[in-house]
Amino acid sequence: MSFASLPFVGLVAAGVILYYLVPKRAQWLLLLAVSMAFYLAGGAKRAVWLVLVAGLTWLAGLLLEKQNARPAPDKTAKTAVRRVKKRICAACLVLCFGLLYLMKYWNFTASALPSAIGDKLPRWDFVVPLGLSYFIFQAAGYVIDVYRGKYPAQKNPLKYGLFVSFFPQMVQGPISRYDQLAPQLLSARGLDWRDLKFGIQLCLWGYFKKLVIADRAAVLVNAVITENCPYGGAVVACGILFYCIQLYCDFSGGIDITRGVARMFGIDMAENFRRPIFATSLTDYWRRWHITLGAWMRDYVFYPLSLSRGFGKISRWARAHIRGTGGKIFATSLATFIVYLIIGVWHGANFRYIAFGLWNGVLITASLLLEKTFLRWKAALHIDDKSAAWRVFMTLRTGLLVFVGRYFTRAPRLRSVFTLLKTTVLHPQPSQLLDGTLLSLGLAKTDFLVVALALAVLLTLECFQERGVHIRPALEKKPGFVQWLAVTALLLAVLLLGVFRAGYIPSGFIYTQF
Amino acid sequence: MSSKKWVLVFLATVFVLAALLAGLNAAVDPFGAFGDRLLSWFSYDETNNPRVAKLSYLEQHHDEYDSYILGCSSTSSFPVDAFNEAFDARFYNLIMYGADMRDCEKITRYLIEHYEVKNLILNVYLDNGLEYDEESDRLTKSLHYKEDPDTSALSFYTRYLFADPRYALAKLNALRTDTILPQTFDVFDERTGCYDKRVRDAEPIGSAERYLESYPVFADYPHQTLSLPYTEPCMQSVAAIRAMCEEAGVNLTVVAGPVYAAYLKNYQTEDIAAFYRSLAQVTPFWDFSSSSVSCEMRYFYDGTHFRNNVGEMMCARMTGRTDLWLPDDFGTYVTADTPEEYFTDVLSPAALSPDEISAQVPILMYHHLSEDVTNSEMVSPEQFEAQIRALSEAGYTGVSFDELQAYVLRGAPLPEKPVVITFDDGYESNYTLAYPILQKYGMKATIFAIGVSFGKDHYKDTDYAITPHFGAAEAAEMAASGLISIQSHTYDMHQWPPYESGSAVRENILPLPGESEEAYVQALTEDFTRSRALLEDAAGQPVDVLAYPAGQYSTLAQVTLQSLGVHVTLSTNPGVNTVVRGLPQTLYAMLRFGITEDVTPEALLDMIR
Amino acid sequence: MRKQIMEILTEICPGVDFENEKALIDDGLIDSLDIVAVVTELMEAFDVELGVDDLTPENFNSVEAIEELIESKQS
Known part of the structure; x- marks a missing residue:
């Protein structure tokens, strides 16, 4: 069920109304029912995998809980318990990620291997269930947390199931933590009009970004970034720029809708974006973009990896054999590199995504290793890194690096990435920007105007937010009429510029097709 | 403003906007989905979506007709008045551009079950093997829910109640600029259901050179490579229609309308022959698809549609009239017994000399x-x-x-x-x-x-x-x-x-x-x-x-x-x-x-x- | 011990006032990479085992908190 469809709006409306009408003890059951309805609307067959993963991880949680509760008076008992726990946790994670690997990455690996081996391997033809990568990560986080004894496991399978399948998060996350989301899901609450208001505002804002900006930008992107792109570098760069716009507005808009819908049920879900345009370094960028994925990687990959015994050994070797800071931070740099590689691969089963992971990994790791060097250069050139000019430079530089990174994720194949990059740099043909080529890609002048104005609104709001101004409270101080005007303007923009943007066929045209 | 007030005012705004939109769409009714009671401009509605609007029209007028002509766009040139005389019936031409045989099957079922149907003339055109059960646009190419068991009334009405307001506004604008003669937004003749071709029927035609100037498509005919992947389901629908007519006592005549010679070249000969051959196995039919008429561009008003004049000739041939000139090779009654060579031979007709x-x-x-x-x-x-x-x-x-x-x-x-x-x-x-x-x-x-x-x-x-x-x-x-x-x-x-x-x-x-x-x-x-x-x-x-x-x-x-x-x-x-x-x-x-x-x-x- | 901890911290994150800051994690004054570096150094310096479960804000928000953590591990 797409967010931008009448059935989804209907489902949410019905869900919210019923939520505040049913007896409080049954509220979480209603959420579960709505979530099931949402998931089944996409096809009952796909729900099987969700149930499988939920069941597996719930069971693992219970088993780990039992181990956690075992009396372990002395060190041998403790080690025994730890060994059992390790086995349970490892088995569960292997099954879950194995399933993910099989469904998403098997065909890719089979075709990537040299044909002598690859051709002999069977290919699967699964229909990948909605949000597979997201809910597997979320469920795995739960298992690891229980393993670490962070909180007791959930005994009720349905209550646990709600955590895994809560419908707003099924499409594109955020990846939530059990101790932050589950208590909210399971607690009862009365109607707080502020929740409804904030939820509606968030949803509208999300739809605005998605329908008015992202869907429009997508038209240009799809027309330009193709296998045999005939356009010059300037137009290609334009295409990737619009892709950055599309991706941010679509993803963050979707997350806004997710959080807005959850808010209407009185539930606060984790933020996933914090104005990434203002990032001053790639590391900073990944703390503002897809925050929950970065946090998940940090807590469940980076920390365990870099604090593990194996990495401890690597660290000692590095200190001994590599001079200076390089030796000290070698292990953590390696762990960082691995994390970004995984992030790249998480995006999809394709060489492009591996390259994307490498792009981020290499740049960030290099910046770590060269940090001291950069400090020396800055001192030598008398650069004050608190000055506005320097910060602007850093932001632009980061923007450029992110921009280039998008070539990797959007080009149709790895080969096209390099072709497109070459075209951008070597054959810009900037005249194409002014000679009407841009108007021949499916967007009219009014569309560009709409995108520009909408982006201006978006950027202005984000500027205020970056300075610490909270938009919502500021709006609440305005007179009622102004508030109504603002939300109605947003609503009209979403309807007239978003919902009714495309699909209109003038009657003269209908007839002449035949 | 309290949050409660904010939410309620917001919901009220949404309802008002939704009501306005629904009201606009229901009143102006650019697709005829609601019966177009206010403006009754079916010619406009049918141009937007003939499947929906024509059924709406028939719901109000079906007692004026007792026979139907059915098919895709070239069916328009089947002359209603000539057939009325020949069959002593009151025909309505249910031509719907882009109609595939699945649409025709569904509509036949509806017609037989709800209206008086004495005669049915079905046009089977080559394009019916090209597309099948296709509904590429939900507003303009869908069927009316009454004739389509796969669509519920709820989804039908919500779709048209909340359709893009530009359609309604375009209809209001067209009202202002409407003229006696048809424009691109009101191409149908409500009474007969055919395209309103008064302009084409009265336009001066002369030499071939002069014709090419007005109709350059024939000078540079677009070449495509097409195939007929849906011949089998198409013929299954035809068989279903035939069975329905037999059971209900409806006099069914199946016709294969003329296809322009250059258009035929877009297909493989084997595919075309197989198409008509399998049609012959399902039902006997009048084959006008390929003859000397197909070779003369002036008989066509665009690359694929023959003129009303040719439709008159078809009717004359089918009813045995001798008062109209007809080329000798125009129209053969084909049955299951027709020899196989016929289907390939007919594809190379000799053009009539000037x-x-x-x-x-x-x-x-x-x-x-x-x-x-x-x-x-x-x-x-x-x-x-x-x-x-x-x-x-x-x-x-x-x-x-x-x-x-x-x-x-x-x-x-x-x-x-x-x-x-x-x-x-x-x-x-x-x-x-x-x-x-x-x-x-x-x-x-x-x-x-x-x-x-x-x-x-x-x-x-x-x-x-x-x-x-x-x-x-x-x-x-x-x-x-x-x-x-x-x-x-x-x-x-x-x-x-x-x-x-x-x-x-x-x-x-x-x-x-x-x-x-x-x-x-x-x-x-x-x-x-x-x-x-x-x-x-x-x-x-x-x-x-x-x-x-x-x-x-x-x-x-x-x-x-x-x-x-x-x-x-x-x-x-x-x-x-x-x-x-x-x-x-x-x-x-x-x-x-x-x-x-x-x-x-x-x-x-x-x-x- | 406090002095040693302070040395380690200032070496890895120069420019932060570790004396007075009480919300080192919550305010983002030390990031995840620094944490790992600090923890590795702490483990070496005080010969204790620190695991991922110990990487909570409560344990690292101030020098005093770190002190407490190490003491509890040593016992």
Whole structure:
């Protein structure tokens, strides 16, 4: 069920109304029912995998809980318990990620291997269930947390199931933590009009970004970034720029809708974006973009990896054999590199995504290793890194690096990435920007105007937010009429510029097709 | 403002907006989904979505019909009136562009279950094997929920209640710019269900070169490589339709409409043969798909659609009428027993040669004969006689417009070198000087008389003297001879401004500045009716030819005159006419050579070659 | 011990006032990479085992908190 469809709006409306009408003890059951309805609307067959993963991880949680509760008076008992726990946790994670690997990455690996081996391997033809990568990560986080004894496991399978399948998060996350989301899901609450208001505002804002900006930008992107792109570098760069716009507005808009819908049920879900345009370094960028994925990687990959015994050994070797800071931070740099590689691969089963992971990994790791060097250069050139000019430079530089990174994720194949990059740099043909080529890609002048104005609104709001101004409270101080005007303007923009943007066929045209 | 108030006001705003949108869409109803009760402009709705709008129309009007024609876009040219007569039925043409056979199956089921259906004519076109069960746009290509078991009433109504408001606004805008003749937004004739092709049916057609200028698609025909992947499901639907008709006692006729030869080349011969062969296994049908008609571009008004004229020929062949000209190879009744070779042989038809299908007809235009030649409209009797003699000796035969009509419509023969001699205005000199000469050489001629000056020598009721015009007695005598035909030059639409008192002067048949379409049509109708009554009364011959004053004409004038039964119209543009069998449009706005005094007989013969 | 901890911290994150800041994690004054570096150094310096479960804000928000953590691990 797409967010931008009448059935989804209907489902949410019905869900919210019923939520505040049913007896409080049954509220979480209603959420579960709505979530099931949402998931089944996409096809009952796909729900099987969700149930499988939920069941597996719930069971693992219970088993780990039992181990956690075992009396372990002395060190041998403790080690025994730890060994059992390790086995349970490892088995569960292997099954879950194995399933993910099989469904998403098997065909890719089979075709990537040299044909002598690859051709002999069977290919699967699964229909990948909605949000597979997201809910597997979320469920795995739960298992690891229980393993670490962070909180007791959930005994009720349905209550646990709600955590895994809560419908707003099924499409594109955020990846939530059990101790932050589950208590909210399971607690009862009365109607707080502020929740409804904030939820509606968030949803509208999300739809605005998605329908008015992202869907429009997508038209240009799809027309330009193709296998045999005939356009010059300037137009290609334009295409990737619009892709950055599309991706941010679509993803963050979707997350806004997710959080807005959850808010209407009185539930606060984790933020996933914090104005990434203002990032001053790639590391900073990944703390503002897809925050929950970065946090998940940090807590469940980076920390365990870099604090593990194996990495401890690597660290000692590095200190001994590599001079200076390089030796000290070698292990953590390696762990960082691995994390970004995984992030790249998480995006999809394709060489492009591996390259994307490498792009981020290499740049960030290099910046770590060269940090001291950069400090020396800055001192030598008398650069004050608190000055506005320097910060602007850093932001632009980061923007450029992110921009280039998008070539990797959007080009149709790895080969096209390099072709497109070459075209951008070597054959810009900037005249194409002014000679009407841009108007021949499916967007009219009014569309560009709409995108520009909408982006201006978006950027202005984000500027205020970056300075610490909270938009919502500021709006609440305005007179009622102004508030109504603002939300109605947003609503009209979403309807007239978003919902009714495309699909209109003038009657003269209908007839002449035949 | 409290949060509660905010939420409630917001919801109220949403409801108001939704209600406004739904209200707009329901009231204006650009697709006819709600029955278009307010505006009742089905011709517009059907253009947006014929599947939905036509069913809405039938829900209100089905008791006016008892038979249906069904198929995709080329089905429009199946003539409802001709079939009504042949079957003694009241047909409605359910042509829906882009309809595939699955749509037809669903609709047949609905028709049989809910309406009176005595006869059903099904058009099976090659494109029905190209697409099947396709609904690429939910608003414009979907079926009405009543005829489609796969669509619920709820989803149907919500879809149209909350459709893009631009459709409703476009309809309101079209209301403002609506004209009598169809535009691209209202292409259907509500009463019959066919496309409103009045313009195409009345447009002048001539030589092949001239046709290519108006229809360049035939000069550079687009080539595609197409296949017929859905032949089997298509034929299954046809079989289902046949079974339904048999069970309900409906008289089913299956027809394979004409396909333009160049379009056929887009497909593989085996695919086409397999298509029609499998159709023959399912049901016997009338095969018009490939014949000499398919090779003549003038029978088609675009790359794939044949004209109404061809539809008339189809009906004539199917009902065994002999009053219309039909090429011999046009239309075969195919059954399951038809030998296999037929299906491949028929794909290489021989085109009719220009001589078989058309004739070159020059028309000469005279006005006044006089010894005293003072302007270009006058010719001296001596020169006139010399010209007529030259024509006669060169082997030209004067023909009447009746003979031309007979050639075009009924395939009657024309002499080898036809020529039409015409006189405009109806001057007395035509009777006193031209008539004797025409009699001497046995040349037929047609005189176009103006109504207000019939038998007069003064301008209307003024004192201005004008060249004398002949009157009823002379007309009767000339008509009785069988050589002269008296036809119309309008009653009073060739006015002479200097002699007119008012400011609204009709110098020609075009509307007056600022005149509304309705007022104009009424004025033209009244004028022609008067002209016809006057002349038919006087000469005792039917009046169905009109020469445009000063050669000025418009599409609306053409269409109006055609609806009044005018079969031939003439302009003053020079050229030799190409009249084509089966195309009455070749008799419209015919070209004429204005003959002046200084045209020598040799020059004349040269001109008309 | 406090002095040693302070040395380690200032070496890895120069420019932060570790004396007075009480919300080192919550305010983002030390990031995840620094944490790992600090923890590795702490483990070496005080010969204790620190695991991922110990990487909570409560344990690292101030020098005092770190002190407490190490003491609890040593016992």
